[in-house]
Amino acid sequence: MSQSEKSGQITFAMQTFERIHPVEFQRRFLTQNTRLSGREFSQFRALHIVKGSIGTAQGSATVRMGNTIMVCGIKAEVCEPDVKRPKHGYLTTNVELSPMCSARFRPGPPSEEAQVASEHIHRLITPSVDLTSLCIEENKVVWALSADIVCIKYDGNVLDAAIVALVAALENLKLPEVKVDPATGVVEAGAEGGVQLGIVRRLFPATFALVDDNYLVADADDAEEQMTSASLLVVLDDQGQMVNVWKRGAGIISRDTIAKCVAAAATRKSEIEHALST
């Protein structure tokens, strides 16, 4: 810790200042219209997607956005369908924010943030996939997919990363050909990679955060999220139509700004599309 006194003014090393006064530290950047990461206010972090990264899962993807890393793995099992929906399979999505990824989370049951993320993603993805494509035999056997999105490193904006990881893993999903023995009801899987899940629409998320009540930044990192008073999630589909707009927090975002965010989300959509196709 270097500390020197020059003409009555105390100066610190940058890291020391960041630790003892994180808000003031961030504010110094924001007032100069810059961010600590060197990004523009409207600039998202670059996306890196690796599909099929996990051999033990039927579908998987790893997504990296700066220092945020999420892995999504899908395990496929078979089960009896719901009586009311005899042709529909199951898709469950859970977000895991363990203490490994950040000191903000405690071991044990999922945190509030993880539960909210799981629930929101589940509501987004269920109408976006064709669950009837998971039917093996009507009224008897359907696929039950469980998609788990595990955070490996946490540096803000996990919701975007989680949605992209889930979409990439669903695209990667390959279900084996199965045969149902009519006498015993035993389900036998044959060659890998027979059936694919019907995806109605892909989701392209973009999150904006109102930092320090004044500055609207795209894709906030962890330090910026700590001083966020409101955040806006815009999810678009393949055609660029709005699927979901979610504004959280009490901070005020004007209507004009929301319109600008939706326009910026369209730009982000093409970035995500490009990352998904590689």
Added chain:
Amino acid sequence: MSTNIIDRRRINGPQRSVEPIYAKPVVAFSGDGRADGRLPESVRPIFMRTGPISPQASSAASPSGSAYYEQGRIRISCAIYGPRQGRKANPRMGIFNCEFKYAPFSCSWKRSHLKTSDEKEIGLMLEQAVSPAIRLEVYPKANVDAFVTVIESDGKAATISAAINCISAALVDAGIELYDSVAACSVALSKDLQWVFDCTQQEEDAASCSFLMARMPSVDEVTYLLQHGKTTPKQTADAIHVCTNVSTQVYAVICRHLKETLEGKNESDQ
């Protein structure tokens, strides 16, 4: 048939679901004809990475040290926090805690979200294997916490030894004072009574005995030893001997990586 436990804090699937029955390939398990063409004493290629990906913009809540470790198909990520204040405190010595978790998709079958007893057991094994290397007496009243997540596993004993190596690297990254890094390796006894290193899940299923050793090579001390299965005392002595050699090789790989990382860091500082 497995019954899924309903967890109100998670999205639940159907109450009962099973894995379809996959046709399993038959593995001829012997030392000189391994499925992936390895030699009996060769360990799968190791890749690791310590610390954050981009050093700037690392938040205050990010761990003191972290490591990502690959060994063949095994992928493990580990984070170290501390020395920090914890719930348990010993006024003389620091305490090393380890939480071990398999990701739900990391094994050939679907794992529960809830912590199972085998995860607890492995966590305890990791604690016992690694803590002799830590200079806990220099951290009185403090806790050093390790959180390990298995992203993909391939062979239980190999996964545990990979986790030990991963924690060792992460501890160095966190700047925790150590006597030495712990390097671990695993062997299994094949049909032709040969010790075969670093077995995959298929090989492990066909083996009659599995053996795991963790060791501090530069002080030549064993920190953990575990054997499952039937051997003669001579075979066990052999296993200890071969594991000693291979753990030294694994140690060299870890050390080379840490040295390269350190040199890389020095360059970026200039």
